[in-house]
Amino acid sequence: MTDDARRTLEGVSTATITTILLKRGLRNVWMRGTRPIRTEQRRVVGTAFTLRFVPAREDLATPASWSSPRSTRAAIETMPEGVVVVVDARGVTNAGVGGDILCARMAARGVAGLVTDGVVRDGAGVLSTGLPVWSAGVAAPPSVAGLDFVGWEEPIGCGGVAVFPGDTIVADDDGAVVIPAALLAEVLAEAPEQERMEAWIMEEVGRGVPLPGLYPMNEETRARYEAHKSGAA
Known part of the structure; x- marks a missing residue:
């Protein structure tokens, strides 16, 4: 490894x-x-x-x-x-x-x-x-x-x-x-983003955002998350 x-x-x-x-x-x-x-x-x-x-x-x-x-x-x-x-x-x-x-x-x-x-x-x-x-x-x-x-x-x-x-x-x-x-490369590619996404979702839950549409994300939530990522970059 x-x-x-x-x-x-x-x-x-x-x-x-x-x-x-x-x-x-x-x-x-x-x-x-x-x-x-x-x-x-x-x-x-x-x-x-x-x-x-x-x-x-x-x-x-x-x-x-x-x-x-x-x-x-x-x-x-x-x-x-x-x-x-x-x-x-x-x-x-x-x-x-x-x-x-x-x-x-x-x-x-x-x-x-x-x-x-x-x-x-x-x-x-x-x-x-x-x-x-x-x-x-x-x-x-x-x-x-x-x-x-x-x-x-x-x-x-x-x-x-x-x-x-x-x-x-x-x-x-x-x-x-x-x-x-055989799946290690795929996990390595996806896991960090999954952790970042869930950390953002936890922040949203802490702000009082209800779960429907947040977890799992609907299109609107996904767009907000992508905007958040762009702003944090």
């Missing part, structure tokens, strides 16, 4: 992104169960780096698996700076996909944030790492209590949404959304 693309999306809400994608027929881009673990957590933007878990099987999901070449530990050491890690935990909420040590290492590698439809453990420790996290909550048990890690950088499902490596993730107070790689 280019620095310009990142800067643009850092100024665009997930609500705006879902609206833009809805206009293109994509209704399922918001990952259910992905909530910020701290209030007023900063918005993060980055390329998706995917991790995938499957249901635990007793002969595989053991503490010994943490030392395997196919482990979350190994995956973390391949994460490029600036990515958003997206973890398919199958919605399991009684086993943490990672805790303070894993999150601290991600932060040290420059990971932008962690998104999962599961939970993290060592909640206070995770907060202390400063890594922005979106999850379904926290739980004490380790991942192997309910999950088996099977791979990274492959297509996953997170919160009921398909996420592919190379997609773009934006996460803020409303949760996390995915922008398909």
